[in-house]
Amino acid sequence: MVAGRSAALGAWLGWAREAPENGAHALEARPVAASDEAFLRALYADTREPAMRATGWPASRCRNFLDQQFDELQRQHRRRHADALCLLLLVQGSPIGRLSWQAAPRQATLIELSLVRPWRGCGVGSQVMRGLTADADRRGQAIDLHVEPDSPACSWVQRFGFEAALPQPSLHLHLRRPPMAASLNA
Helix, strand or coil, rough: CCCCHHHHHHHHHHCCCCCCCCCCCEEEEEEEEHHHHEEEEEHHHHHHHHHHHHCCCCHHHHHHHHHHHHHHHHHHHHCCCCCEEEEEECCCCEEEEEEEECCCCEEEEEEEEEEEEECCCHHHHHHHHHHHHHHHHHCCCCEEECCCCCHHHHHHHCCCCEECCCCCCCEEEEEEECCCCCCCCC
């Protein structure tokens, strides 16, 4: 791990391990390891389940398709975001999600924030996002991300100050959050 990534991990872990307040969960994080692949594949499949259900395909075809998509996504992430910080999110030692984050001096990119279904909608994603936005604000960084326009995440990230960066003819919207003097409390 390069020094910048190590420092970023240390900063993030310091935030994640703070004592929970106001119903926040005691999150832990560690770098993604090769031994996490089965969990990450299952997480990816879990996040794509509504789209797969809509296809009407048999389960075996869905599994093959999702495996191909997961493999391609991993290749793209390694190629486009080689120096990104990729963390496994855990509660009481059990994996619940994944965070991929890339920071530069003036800008950060939220590549992925995914949680398994039982942990969605209970404040964990908001807890992580508040930590990321507060850290970016302290550093004077804008945050960029891409999201599917019909995803529930699109309206969710807008609560944290993300807005469309530029109209783009794409499957994903490019959203940006400028650095703020004080983080929003969404």
